[in-house]
Amino acid sequence: MKKQAKVISVINWKGGVGKTTLTHHLAAGLQHISADEFEGFLGHRSLPKVLLVDADAQCNLSISCLTPERFAEMVYDSPTTIGTLKELFEQFLQNEQSTINVEQYILKACVKSGNDKVYDHIDLLPSHEDLIYTDMNIAVYSRPNFDQKLIGADIYKFQILNNILNAVKNQYDFILIDCPPNLNYVTQNALYASDFYLIPTIPDRLSSYGLSSITHKVRSLNDLFRSAAKMYKETKLIGIVLNQIREYGGKPKDTQDNIISTLKELFPTDIFEHYLTHGDGISRASAHSCPVFAFPHSNYTKQIDGVINITREFLNKLGDGVVV
Structure with missing residues (x-):
């Protein structure tokens, strides 16, 4: 069966809620699901191929995969520096039919799975700190002789990442995009390119406050994109994943539990039943630029x-009901 990756954006306008943690660990988690569980979902028993896309100029996902030192050397210091998402945006902004080879920008098998070992099926399209200027470049750029109506004339500015990923979609089962904590052009490009989106959050009042605005805005963008591009398919919410849960007696502590109950009233079918607990396992693993699976304790x-x-x-919320 020919692969056609499911593209998922991990978004939240607020920083520090676990976007990078969820993106990084979901890719690793997909390598630890059994072949029996995958067979119905993917149509094959082999491990899923995952592409991580770091769309945040803070480069946290790239650093989480490569270590700060290796990332700096590869992107800034090496005589033959690697290409990043920034350069791809620049190329595809000017020409959506760019002949540039996207595969050359992808780092293969760069997520650590243990001592001197890596996950063979997880690749990375790294970010660059100058990606922060890309939004401004997109905003002021205008293609010459682009004589469509207003919304049609601008729609290419939201299709850049989609055009980039279309070049490699048939090589992956999942493409996970770690988005920046804003709704600028890069994030909107991610949403345009995505089949689904995930929202991580911490159950405190400030972190939970803007969740409704995210879902409302994505619906608005779906309407806008659909009106401008006939082939556009709606980006659907998979759900909301809770992070940094402090437990007492096997359940969230009362202060967090009260907020979780409120969230379940607001989003009755969207809150994930399972969550990430507070603890130093993931944070210690992250300090060593690896997922918690590679830092056993x-x-x-x-x-x-x-x-x-x-x-x-x-996987279940994607709609196929593979995993019981």
């Missing part, structure tokens, strides 16, 4: 199990 089984359960629920 008896005290971290709670967070490892949390990632696995979120991954299974993620």
Whole structure:
């Protein structure tokens, strides 16, 4: 069966809620689901191929995969620096039929799975700090002789990432995009390119406050994109994943539990049943630029199990009901 990746954006306008953590660990979690669980969903028993796309100028996902030192050397210091998403945006902004080879910008098998080992099926399209200027470049850029009506004339500015990913979609089962904490052009490009989106959040009042605005805005963008591009398909919400849950007696502490109850009233079918608990397993693993699976410790089984359960629920919420 020919592959056609499902593209998922991980978004939240607020920073520090776990976007990079969820993106990084969901890719790893997909490597730890059994072949039996995958067979019905993907049509094959082999491990899924995952492309991580770092669309945030903070470059946290790239650093989480490569280490800060290796990332800096590869992107800034090496005599033969690697290409990044920034350069691809620049190329495809000027010409959506660019002949540039997107594969050359993808780092193969760069996520650590253990000592001197990597996940063979996870690749990375890295970011660049100068991606922060890309939004301004997109805003002021105008293609010559682009004589369509107003909305049609501008729609190419939202299709750049989609055109980039179309070049490699048939090589992956999943493409996970770590979005910046804003709704500028790069994030809107990610949403245009995506089949689905995930919202991570922390159950405190400030972090939870803007969730409704995210879902409302995505619906508005769906309407806008659909009116401008006949082939556009709606980007659907998979769900909302809770992070940094502090437990007492096997359940969230009362202050967080009250907020979770409120969120479930507002989003009755969208809150993931499983969540990531507070603890130093993921944070310690992140400090070593690896997912928690690659940093085994008896005290971290709670967070490892949390990632696995979120991954299974993620697959179920995609609609195929593969994992029971």
